[in-house]
Amino acid sequence: MAKANSIVLISEGDRAANIERLAASPDSILDGNAYVGKYELNKGSIRQFLKELKKELLENDAISEPIKLGNTGIDKMLGPGLKYDVNKKLFAHIPYLLKNAIVITDEKPNKPSIHYYKYSHLVIGIELEEAHYTVHIVLGENSGIWYYDHMVSEIEKGSLLEAIHLSTVGLPKVSLSDIKDTTLLRILQAPLPEKNLKGDSND
DSSP, X not given: OOOOSEEEOSOHHHHHHHHHHHHHSOEEEEOTTTTTTTOOSXXXXXXXXXXXXXXXXXXXXXXXXXXXXXXXXXXXXXSGGGGSHHHHHHGGGHHHHHHHOEEEEEEEEOOTTOSOSEEEEEXXXXXXXXXXXXXXXXXXXXXXXXXXEEEEESSOHHHHHHHHHHHHTTSSOOOOTTOOOHHHHHHTOOOOOGGGSOOOEEO
């Protein structure tokens, strides 16, 4: 799995506790038609929706400051990921995802050219149109300027945590080769009690 190109700002104990919270949390069931009336499933319409969303103050209980989307993250999200319908439909849920995702860890980049002094990694399990996904949110902040990006992995959150757990405790390795988000795999590596690996869907 990918090595961190960053300096971790929280303890391993806190990260492990956050992962346990994630494991115990239910998957959120989201409406696949929530975008209807807000935007069409094309780049131009989604860009306009995100520009309007920039005017809103978003929040997460674990983050003390209000969060406003910035241009950098928006431009990145309007890239290759738009070829997948699930990504396009998730933009309507950004305020919910951000509010309910669990902060796993904070990291400080060690590259001097990075404009954000730290990145927070948040994760949430969702169900959209009867399919399960794990959403990894990255937040960057510097003097009130926020970077937002999210990556979607087509695997149920509990199954992902269980596969990572089996890999890290030395049991027969479960293939994680289909997960392209290697940063997500890295930040979720921590020993967990097996009984906490699965969460129930949230109706």
